[in-house]
Amino acid sequence: MDCQTNRKQDVKAKQNIKATVLQKDVGLFSGVCLIVGTMIGSGIFISPSSVLLYTGAVGPCLLIWTACGILAMLDALCLVELGTMITKSGGEYSYLLEAYGSIVAFLYTWTNTIVQKPSGLAIITLSFAKYASTPFYPGCTPPVVVTKCLAAAAIVVITGVNCFSVKLASYVQNFFTAAKLFIIAVIVGGGIVMLAQGKTENFSNAFDSPSLSAGAIGLACYSGLWAYAGWDQLNCIIEELKNPYRNLPLAILIAIPLVSICYVMVNVSYFTVMTVTEVLSSPAVAVTFGDRVLYPLSWIVPLFVVFSTFGAANGGSFASGRLAYVSAREGHMLQILSYISLRNYTPSPALMFNGFLAMCLIIPADIYSLINYINFAQWMFSGLTSLGLIVMRFTKKEVHRPFKVPIIIPALMVLVSCYLVLAPILHEPALEYLYCTLFIFSGLIFYYFLIYRKVKWVNSLMRPINMHLQLLLEVVPPQKIE
Template identity: 75%
Template sequence: MQQQTAMDESSIRRRKESQNGSTGHSGHTNDKPAVKATVLQKDVGLVSGICLIVGTMIGSGIFISPKAVLLYSGAVGPCLLIWAACGMLSTLGALCYAELGTMITKSGGEYSYLMEAFGSLVAYLYSWTTVMVLKPSSFAIITLSFAEYASTPFYPGCSPPPVVTKSLSAAAIFLIVTVNCLSVKLASYVQNLFTAAKLFIIVIIVVAGIVLLAQGNTETLSNAFDGSSTSVGSIGLAFYNGLWAYDGWNQLNFITEELKDPYRNLPLAILIGIPLVSVCYVLVNVAYFTAMTTTELLLSPAVAVTFGDRVLYPLSWIVPLFVVFSTFGSANGSCFTAGRLAYVSGREGHMVKILSYISLKRYTPLPALIFNGVLSIIYIIPSDINTLINYFSFAQWLFYGLAALSLIIMRFTRKELHRPVKVPIVIPGLIVLVSCYLVLAPIIEKPELEYLYCTIFILSGLLLYYPFVYRKWARKIMRPITMHLQLLMEVVPPEKVE
């Protein structure tokens, strides 16, 4: 029984190879085509890498978060400074990840780095929290934003019914998961296309803002610091919502194994993509303030759409259309990377083994992608986006801080590792301090149960670690289920390629 799954895997692989060798045209039966190793293929180049970063970062955040950042910062001046500071912070964090990603060229992002620096238990807690909550909830948030913008034109004067947005969100999740299961190249093409679309609408908004500035629409930008908030907790929440819009700067590290020439393309994509997004975000916010007062912006149900109605009429319809494209592209990038984390954690034994299997025909982590999609559909049921953003940011920045700390620790414990990129140690130190602030300040200022629930959920993984990971009971229980799922989906374990 213990060898049955392995035998099935071998038979499937042999059958696939024989098919490849026998389906040629007559007269060419001896020209057996090369059979790819059953591993994730290196199909992601520099342009696709930049598009993954830019396309995942520019999603729903810039069209939703401006209200929250302005609300918590209290005035236009600190609001713009917070947007710029979030961009600088994201760039510094990404530089740390450039060193980590070129030093440890494994997919999985923080998971692989925490494994090297802190060992199996901390990496398991990260994968438990991220695979089960953070990645699927992020996917759900983005598709809910997509659904809201896509359905709003059909309900003029009122908000779309929740059942409509949730159903549309579920349909988007299904479509995106299907695309990612079919082909890595297809998913990359979709990402590149929608990234171009979102940059197009960003350029239109920025140019319109520049025209308004040239016409003297600077009233909202005058006395920009009047009414600024001095609350530590409020500033922390403003950063939360700003950083939510920037989130995605670490996405390329989740697919390092699929990146062509990662030593060159990983840091280069980071240095091109993140500053580009930072400039776009600040200029877009300036454009918003040229067309709306702070009160009007806070009361707007959809900031970008309100801007389009005022500035671009009668072509204002292009704004919600391209926002829909933007959120869809961001959701595609989120799905792409989430599947890789579930795949890597399954490969290391921290999730059920079936998640680490690869499609024999498509060379995609099909079970991991489907698993993430199913969880995301569950998470669209509680559709309070702001609560989900705070919940997401609290836990995510805890792990960002640990990843930066792992970089500092490995400077002393893993000196032998090759470091093509090496950042000054003060940068990861700064990221650790900022992470501590972002985790603790809002909790101290305004304690809420969502933070407690998040902490309890993270620690609850400890209850499952000993029996199912350390003792490997999950493999024994899942073996017959794994075998049937493997045959159903035509997936096999990844081959070890040196």
């Protein structure tokens, strides 16, 4: 009797033990909040002036914002097919690996893990720091050292939250998504009131602007698409998404149209109270709008912009850590980055690595050059991902596709990606693009020696480092579940 009782207790204990894998803790609501919360960050409060700079008038500016929303939706539909066909976290990395093999996938994770994702986190936290510190320096620009220290502190807090708990990170994301939708509603509501009062003079002759070159349109799209960036975040964590075949397409179909409508309406609101010149000269368009429309409650705008940027940084960190984790699991990054916290079931080494690189990139950061740098590389790989979807229609015909888009959509996205890569270079050549290209292909050197040849002394050097980091961080390799 005692033996039978002990056996039952052992079985029950085993059933209560979680496997050391990432847990499926993200539902539909949290998935929508992750996409919306990451897309609505600093972009809508920084990019309006940049988009307007290249378009020169209200009408073309609003058209660019609308076009960027459509492009985001089309690219996201391609990712829905890929995500429901290949249910691995890591987003584009996993799809490039399946479509082209190891080399292209490595170059993607090399570029994204080392530069793109940390740069994105650095940009967003710098925006957060700028808005958070401005009230303490009325009438002047906050010192650079203050904003950079505050941005570094934000990265530490965000990384800590994501390392501690997936559920806590989701709750933080949900809260800040609600906060940013509130401030968007306030700005849009203020704009509607202004329009009702007859404030339409800035919309007269809305399309009176110099003729736009292809390169200028491309650069305007760069800034607009930066504001939309984040529609692929759910693909990065699909292994943690409940019922991905249902929730991935639903979340994208809800989130992206919502964000697109918000962005266009927010820009309309800006133009109800500010001329083109005033928008271009304003260092913080949302704050200027608040000062003119919401006084004496104008202080709520910078407060909620701080919430918005913090939430976007949290969502970006959440997804970026998964890219480093998956690529390390496939042998394309340091082995320690594929380990999972034994206590919290989070990829804490990958999250810490992303946070550390972001803090390093804060030091020389210039927001607008980083935006161009990031988008140049991003659209190269985005075009390859869309092309990979077409390739796999022929090479992997037998794979089940719960969601299938017309092939014209990925073909269109390939053409758009080529345009967004080439047009800005031809219009305004800059060394950033050359540096970016050299950096991407420098990954081939590391791939040859560390992945293809597997140099023995590197493994011998990393083995004790991995062991000590594993003990220090209390992490273990992910468990394979049959």
